[in-house]
Amino acid sequence: METGISQPDTTLAMTVAYNGAPFCGFARQPGQATVQGELEHALELLFRRPVLTTCAGRTDAGVHARGQVVSFDIAADELAGRTFRTLLRSLNALTHDAIMVRALDERPFGFSARFDAVERTYKYLIATDGTPSLFLPGFSWHIPQPLDDGAMAEAAAHLVGEHDFKSFCMAASAEGKPTCRYVSEVSFERQAIMGEPMLVATVRGNAFLHSMVRTMVGTLVLVGRGKRPPEWVDDVLAACDRAAAGENAPAQGLTLWSVRYG
Amino acid sequence: METGISQPDTTLAMTVAYNGAPFCGFARQPGQATVQGELEHALELLFRRPVLTTCAGRTDAGVHARGQVVSFDIAADELAGRTFRTLLRSLNALTHDAIMVRALDERPFGFSARFDAVERTYKYLIATDGTPSLFLPGFSWHIPQPLDDGAMAEAAAHLVGEHDFKSFCMAASAEGKPTCRYVSEVSFERQAIMGEPMLVATVRGNAFLHSMVRTMVGTLVLVGRGKRPPEWVDDVLAACDRAAAGENAPAQGLTLWSVRYG
Numbered sequence: 001m002e003t004g005i006s007q008p009d010t011t012l013a014m015t016v017a018y019n020g021a022p023f024c025g026f027a028r029q030p031g032q033a034t035v036q037g038e039l040e041h042a043l044e045l046l047f048r049r050p051v052l053t054t055c056a057g058r059t060d061a062g063v064h065a066r067g068q069v070v071s072f073d074i075a076a077d078e079l080a081g082r083t084f085r086t087l088l089r090s091l092n093a094l095t096h097d098a099i100m101v102r103a104l105d106e107r108p109f110g111f112s113a114r115f116d117a118v119e120r121t122y123k124y125l126i127a128t129d130g131t132p133s134l135f136l137p138g139f140s141w142h143i144p145q146p147l148d149d150g151a152m153a154e155a156a157a158h159l160v161g162e163h164d165f166k167s168f169c170m171a172a173s174a175e176g177k178p179t180c181r182y183v184s185e186v187s188f189e190r191q192a193i194m195g196e197p198m199l200v201a202t203v204r205g206n207a208f209l210h211s212m213v214r215t216m217v218g219t220l221v222l223v224g225r226g227k228r229p230p231e232w233v234d235d236v237l238a239a240c241d242r243a244a245a246g247e248n249a250p251a252q253g254l255t256l257w258s259v260r261y262g
Numbered sequence: 263m264e265t266g267i268s269q270p271d272t273t274l275a276m277t278v279a280y281n282g283a284p285f286c287g288f289a290r291q292p293g294q295a296t297v298q299g300e301l302e303h304a305l306e307l308l309f310r311r312p313v314l315t316t317c318a319g320r321t322d323a324g325v326h327a328r329g330q331v332v333s334f335d336i337a338a339d340e341l342a343g344r345t346f347r348t349l350l351r352s353l354n355a356l357t358h359d360a361i362m363v364r365a366l367d368e369r370p371f372g373f374s375a376r377f378d379a380v381e382r383t384y385k386y387l388i389a390t391d392g393t394p395s396l397f398l399p400g401f402s403w404h405i406p407q408p409l410d411d412g413a414m415a416e417a418a419a420h421l422v423g424e425h426d427f428k429s430f431c432m433a434a435s436a437e438g439k440p441t442c443r444y445v446s447e448v449s450f451e452r453q454a455i456m457g458e459p460m461l462v463a464t465v466r467g468n469a470f471l472h473s474m475v476r477t478m479v480g481t482l483v484l485v486g487r488g489k490r491p492p493e494w495v496d497d498v499l500a501a502c503d504r505a506a507a508g509e510n511a512p513a514q515g516l517t518l519w520s521v522r523y524g
Contacts, residue, residue: 017393017396018396019396064396066396066456066457092393097394100393100394100396101393102391102392102393129364130364131279131354131362131363131364132359132362134279134280134281134326134328134362135397135398135401136397136398136456139397139456193455193456194328194398194455195328195519257457
């Protein structure tokens with residue numbers, strides 16, 4: 001701690017939306033454009049010292065967020081009379097246009113966007129028309145072949161509940177770490193968004209492993225295309241081996257939708 | 263007509279979606295990227311001769327289309343055994359990624375996408391959240407200030423019916439031309455699109471003057487922001503002078519939604 005800086009005693013949380021396309025993911029990396037790097041750079045300019053942040057879900061390169069939550073600690077006197085509204089405007093002015101800080105509020109001191117989150121919801125968009133989406137090409141995976149959404153829903157039901165999801169975790173990230181998670185929802189809904197046919201996957205759970213949602217979607221699409229039967233998903237879970245699952249669905253279709261706190 | 267080319271005897275129509283951002287509008291212009299230029303270039307490659315096209319609505323630079331209709335004549339023997347499905351795929355492969363040819367079908371010989379259209383529908387998106395839209399920034403006009411949609415609807419009602427819309431037409435385009443049009447709907451609906459608050463304008467009519475929809479939206483937004491009362495729109499109509507209306511709404515919020523034929 002530098003001389004003259006008060007001890008942090010206030011925790012703030014931002015709700016942040018971003019288009020993941022221009023970034024090498026959320027997590028800060030030296031010399032790379034990242035969402036965390038952008039936010040922490042803006043906070044450093046505003047508070048004139050380094051400010052470390054914690055997020056609810058570290059999204060990979062190209063993955064978007066609608067309701068990412070990012071927390072950080074400051075000392076109340078560092079606000080220096082500025083309102084949250086002013087800070088919000090400054091944060092939006094100081095960060096990349098693809099980042100939108102939508103809310104800023106105070107939480108109980110010591111609140112962590114990561115450890116206090118009790119549920120994360122992701123959505124994955126599949127554009128099902130013969131040609132790519134006009135309105136959401138950067139937010140969807142275009143699959144022009146027919147998808148059997150009944151079979152996908154049947155397969156998805158096998159993923160709901162408490163399971164060891166090691167087969168659905170990027171191999172290098174799974175070693176020596178707990179890989180059990182509780183998934184409360186994996187559902188598919190056909191929707192017309194701006195008049196375009198989409199298959200929208202909603203995946204909800206307490207927490208997720210590295211690239212878990214994209215591996216789930218890639219695996220379920222194999223079932224939807226008739227290349228595997230729905231019950232195959234049980235074999236994938238049982239294998240506890242990333243090689244047993246389908247390919248990762250492309251990053252651009254995935255959006256961290258919302259985060260729930262207790 | 264070149265030697266050896268059969269006389270056209272078949273009219274085809276494409277339904278085309280495009281993101282207007284990369285183009286200097288629909289209409290071909292030498293040395294400029296335009297939607298018509300892209301389509302006619304692809305048709306020339308496929309039929310090995312220049313093919314002239316006609317569209318339902320010439321969109322300006324930056325304006326999008328979801329259901330633009332484009333017609334052209336060929337001789338049946340120029341199909342050379344190719345199916346519409348094959349042609350559709352070739353057209354999509356040969357044009358800019360921002361252009362999606364969604365359908366291709368035969369119409370009665372002599373059909374004109376322009377002159378046979380009986381109704382055009384446009385939609386205009388206004389993003390009303392405090393920060394710009396995450397998902398549709400290139401398809402919406404961001405207005406963070408409150409908009410009184412009741413006043414806008416009241417004002418819009420004055421525009422419905424048969425009127426001289428000279429005040430709503432780009433001045434240079436209106437001179438010496440008929441400026442009466444029949445507008446059957448100007449409505450506003452608050453919608454959450456991908457969870458984001460939008461005010462969606464739908465404008466429907468038999469035909470439209472140059473930049474008429476954008477002038478309507480720009481004028482109605484002045485009413486929505488409380489800068490003019492709803493009945494002011496009658497004065498704008500009566501003036502028959504472009505200077506009486508509001509500013510053009512930005513091109514990027516406008517999409518040619520659909521075209522109806524008799």
